[in-house]
Amino acid sequence: MSSITLSLALRGRLLSGTQTTFQGALFGNSEPGFTFEPWDITTLYQDRAGTTPVTAAGQSVGLRLDKSKGLALGAERGAALTLPGWTVTSGVTVSGGVAAFSSAAQNSNAYNVVGTVEVGKTYRVSLTVSSYVSGTAALLLPGGSGRGAITSNGTFTGIYTASSTGVIYLWAQGASNNTFVISDYSVRELAGNHEVAINDAARGIYGWMPKTGRRNQLTYSEQFDNAAWTKPFAGTGVVAIVTQNYGMAPDGTATACRLQLNKGAGATAGDYSGFQQTYSIASQSTGSIYIKTANGTTKSVTLRTNTTTTSVSVTAEWQRVSVTEVSSSFLQIILRGTYGTSDSADLLIWHPQLETGSTATAYQRVVSNYDITEAGVPSCYYVLANGVNTAYSTPTITPNTDKVQVFAGVRKNSDLGSSAVTIIESSVRSDTTDGSFMLFARDTFTPAMYEFGSRGTIFRLAGSNNASFAAPITNVLTGIGDISGDTATLRVNGTQVAQATTDQGTGNYLAYPAYIYARGGTSMPFNGLDFGHVVRFGPNLDAATIARVESLLARNTPEVTL
């Protein structure tokens, strides 16, 4: 296995089953395509320009590096600052291994025809500024993208795709008086078809959850002072007092929360003091929490998730108490005049959970909707597509083949909304564009729960409307397209569920960008989680290889075992 550098936020957590990439198995012959491997956080950046790495759950993801080409760096493209032949504008000199900007006007620049980049290729850029006095430094690729807005000494990096072929510029962006020295710079191609968010609003959200899936529906399960926890009170009751990390928890850490409830002497239903978090589960569900008294006394409290009141005798010893009801609206601890509870209680609480089913299962820590972990269970990493406008695209990919294989580990959050839902599609519209494909999560028009489409000059669709694939559900999907073989095949969790074998016309898959989570980057949005995907243009894979790729994705996809 390859190693990765963990951010502070990730250290100490179990990684999911593998960091193995698909490079060797699928792309060993330089097959066109791309991969998204969210378990390797080093491939993710918050901004679309690749300047700020993703380090924590809940952060937006603007750039996702494709590992299918091994993230290989190409040869240096920038002309050395010691070379002759630099063209400079007024106020700029290149000599002695540096480019000096001295009181240079806006848009002053230096370039050397030896240093060029090519349209559509992605480059890792770095720029070292020293002796900074004023102004704004930049390194720009033709078309205007590049690392800019530099207003201090230091080395600055970014990842950019050239929008045209041409020379690399060292540039002054400040309105006037640009005075600094560029003492080094580098521009090297970063191999791969990297996925960039369509715009900032289109960025997905990074997160992780246990391999066994999310069960605890509460949020902020260890942050009782968060506003998600409310403190209802009325009559003679007073508002609950919460003190984080007050006492020793069952695991020996000082993480138990003190909860002080006081309903007063009132004896009516209108006299209460409670503590709760609201979440509705329409089916049988169980709420649970570890509880004891903080002062060694024994108190009677009520635990509720809906209408049933469960009286709990809370002692000086930790116990995990639970209540199961036909449905739930909240998890609540309450003292109330008509429930026969104590008038007041000084409690310690820990590890609350509200889940579907009749059993309180192992606790899951829910820091936020994007940060869920369970002790002893590997985590699976994902990017959330919000079902509104999350979308990424790749540069134009030239397949030079009529065969494609598409793999994705996804969770569909919803089947509602738009009439069709995009996971991955080549071209802006594959059903009407020759030489393209699509993997969709839902299509009410066809209809299908999942579908894979392929088109040479005629579009063919393989879809399954099996109700067992209705959202919410997590699956590993495989789409296999073969234009000359006249097959479009859809597999779900390693089993073929649909295949079209009628004529797809002629030709290869053609040169288009791929769009992820939205058709053309703008419509038919996917509402769900993406635990990783692979697109490969190349010869048909044998059954064992397909199964191996599906198994690799399954290891990183919750609730799927292959």
Next chain:
Amino acid sequence: MTNAVMILPAAYRHAGNAFGVAQGWGEGNFSVPLSASGLAPATHWGCCAEVSQGFLLLMENPPPEAAPLLSVMVYSFNDTVMPYDHWTATLAENNLQRIAYDV
């Protein structure tokens, strides 16, 4: 991070997107067509995004050039519910629907 839903009348869409470009957020952030009936033409355009504390501060103390936009913008911030739920609730509150696609 906080989820933001922002909606502009159609007449302000281009100004909103231009403001986004000026802020370095890229082009076309207001990309979702909306109308009361869910049918074209779009009367409004919206977007849904995770925003930073810096963005929230910007909204509290907007630059003068943003004032015309903010005066007509519907915006909602939420950090508890999932983005899609936040989006659908905000559309419902404003009697708007996403315009369906031609499939």
